[in-house]
Amino acid sequence: MKIPNAILGLAAFAAFMPLANLPAATGPAGRPNILFIFSDDHAEAAISAYGSKVNQTPNIDRIAAGGARFTNSFVTNSICTPSRATLLTGQYSHLNGVPVFNRFDGSRDTVAKHLQAGGYYTGVIGKWHLGSDPTGFDRWIVLPGQGEYVNPDFIVSGKRKFTIEGHCTDITTDLGIEWLKTRPKDKPFFLMLHQKAPHRTWIPDERNRALFKDKVFPEPDTFWDDYATRPAALPENQQRVADDLNRLDLKLEPPADLKGEARRAWLMTKPAEVTVNGKKLTGKELAKWKYQRYMQDYLACVQGVDDGVGRVLDYLDQTGLAKNTIVMYAADNGWYLGELGLFDKRFMYEPGLRVPLLVRGPGIKAGSLPAQFVANIDLAPTFLDLAGLPIPDFMQGRSLVPLLHGETPADWRTSIYYRYYHDPGHHNTRAHLGVRTATHKLVYYWKKNAYEMYDLTKDPEELHNLLFADGAKDPAIAAKFRELKAEIARLQKEFKDDGQYADSADWPAGSADGPYTQYRRLDTKTVAEAIAAAAQP
Numbered sequence: 001m002k003i004p005n006a007i008l009g010l011a012a013f014a015a016f017m018p019l020a021n022l023p024a025a026t027g028p029a030g031r032p033n034i035l036f037i038f039s040d041d042h043a044e045a046a047i048s049a050y051g052s053k054v055n056q057t058p059n060i061d062r063i064a065a066g067g068a069r070f071t072n073s074f075v076t077n078s079i080c081t082p083s084r085a086t087l088l089t090g091q092y093s094h095l096n097g098v099p100v101f102n103r104f105d106g107s108r109d110t111v112a113k114h115l116q117a118g119g120y121y122t123g124v125i126g127k128w129h130l131g132s133d134p135t136g137f138d139r140w141i142v143l144p145g146q147g148e149y150v151n152p153d154f155i156v157s158g159k160r161k162f163t164i165e166g167h168c169t170d171i172t173t174d175l176g177i178e179w180l181k182t183r184p185k186d187k188p189f190f191l192m193l194h195q196k197a198p199h200r201t202w203i204p205d206e207r208n209r210a211l212f213k214d215k216v217f218p219e220p221d222t223f224w225d226d227y228a229t230r231p232a233a234l235p236e237n238q239q240r241v242a243d244d245l246n247r248l249d250l251k252l253e254p255p256a257d258l259k260g261e262a263r264r265a266w267l268m269t270k271p272a273e274v275t276v277n278g279k280k281l282t283g284k285e286l287a288k289w290k291y292q293r294y295m296q297d298y299l300a301c302v303q304g305v306d307d308g309v310g311r312v313l314d315y316l317d318q319t320g321l322a323k324n325t326i327v328m329y330a331a332d333n334g335w336y337l338g339e340l341g342l343f344d345k346r347f348m349y350e351p352g353l354r355v356p357l358l359v360r361g362p363g364i365k366a367g368s369l370p371a372q373f374v375a376n377i378d379l380a381p382t383f384l385d386l387a388g389l390p391i392p393d394f395m396q397g398r399s400l401v402p403l404l405h406g407e408t409p410a411d412w413r414t415s416i417y418y419r420y421y422h423d424p425g426h427h428n429t430r431a432h433l434g435v436r437t438a439t440h441k442l443v444y445y446w447k448k449n450a451y452e453m454y455d456l457t458k459d460p461e462e463l464h465n466l467l468f469a470d471g472a473k474d475p476a477i478a479a480k481f482r483e484l485k486a487e488i489a490r491l492q493k494e495f496k497d498d499g500q501y502a503d504s505a506d507w508p509a510g511s512a513d514g515p516y517t518q519y520r521r522l523d524t525k526t527v528a529e530a531i532a533a534a535a536q537p
């Protein structure tokens with residue numbers, strides 16, 4: 001067991017967490033509540049506190065203004081299901097058994113089980129996407145698989161399911177507030193409030209759709225990137241705005257006479273020609289139009305998430321809970337807003353690797369900007385440390401509590417190890433691993449035995465692969481290449497990555513998408529009825 005940092009660095013917590021009571025103290029006055037708000041595919045570049053050029057997120061910004069905004073926060077495998085398994089276990093994919101979209105084994109040890117056993121009332125609401133039912137939670141209500149944006153189904157314990165009418169983002173927020181209202185008041189709480197939005201296919205609520213439908217967004221500098229110097233994986237990727245958005249993504253209306261499979265096939269087609277207001281668009285002109293359509297709906301979905309954050313923060317303020325509640329906001333993976341011509345995540349270029357992380361609450365200095373390298377493996381240890389509970393050895397991350405208190409442990413990490421497996425998989429994105437340091441990045445496409453290396457100080461947009469052609473003949477480049485390869489080897493040893501899932505034949509069985517067909521269907525429910533149903537075993 002590692003000694004909780006909350007015990008070591010107690011000064012900021014002393015006012016409400018007496019040393020003598022640690023770690024057994026329970027009750028709302030003894031330990032902080034933890035509200036973790038998670039969204040799906042929310043780019044750091046679509047948050048105004050992070051300097052967004054395309055939208056304003058006033059409510060997420062409230063967390064930054066009242067607390068800490070991490071400026072170097074990364075993800076270790078930039079897709080949904082693996083990120084969620086890491087969130088629960090504090091482990092890399094190769095140890096938690098979820099390298100791709102496979103089912104999480106609910107009998108594994110998780111942060112929720114430790115918090116529950118440690119006296120917290122625990123819950124998860126919304127997007128789960130781990131295939132198995134949640135374990136370690138006192139009251140949970142989650143979407144089956146990816147879930148739906150409009151009139152979504154939810155599942156609860158006892159293999160039951162029902163529909164709640166409305167928009168998923170608003171419903172998830174309402175469920176969160178109802179959960180808080182009806183929770184037992186004699187324990188601190190740990191609530192994971194997980195929005196489905198702004199995940200593809202980007203269906204916003206009507207009020208935000210109306211706000212964004214005519215907005216125009218600047219294309220990023222690298223939107224027309226030709227991938228010169230990076231032949232290993234970018235040219236064959238299928239997550240390009242210009243070529244890979246389908247008619248459903250673009251909200252094009254199918255001909256009325258199309259039904260069933262024919263209608264579905266029409267919607268799944270990636271159009272090379274679209275008629276807009278009587279004008280036929282192709283080529284560059286069409287790519288530019290697709291970008292606007294994509295951004296309008298994506299950012300409208302983000303706005304719904306931000307609205308929800310605001311309502312939850314208001315509830316905490318109005319009830320007085322805010323003074324003893326840590327609120328965290330994060331996203332499950334990075335996201336491309338047209339950088340390198342891309343949408344989606346996966347690639348460990350900066351937009352895919354970076355994730356927002358904002359934290360406010362007791363003991364955290366308002367407006368602080370921790371710049372240390374942190375990753376999603378650190379979240380589970382942080383929850384436990386905040387709760388004054390020991391961090392089990394199986395967790396590979398470190399508590400962020402010292403960083404939240406303005407301290408920098410002398411041995412804090414200076415590099416991030418990354419590994420993406422889903423190949424063959426969605427979007428034809430090639431499997432890769434790599435390391436990011438303060439100044440450089442090395443990417444290795446192991447199935448192609450191809451490397452890319454970038455100097456992030458001179459080339460922050462990662463357009464110039466230093467190893468292209470005869471690049472490695474330059475002695476300085478060759479030396480940096482050796483250094484970064486050695487760093488990858490060191491990190492693989494530290495994190496026990498033996499390449500367990502490098503071959504797709506070795507991926508674990510089971511799907512993150514269920515099946516949920518055998519779950520018993522109940523009548524449509526209101527939010528209050530749904531939370532009441534979730535309380536029954």
Ligand SMILES: [Ca+2]
Nearest residue numbers: 040041080332
């Ligand atoms: Ca995601």
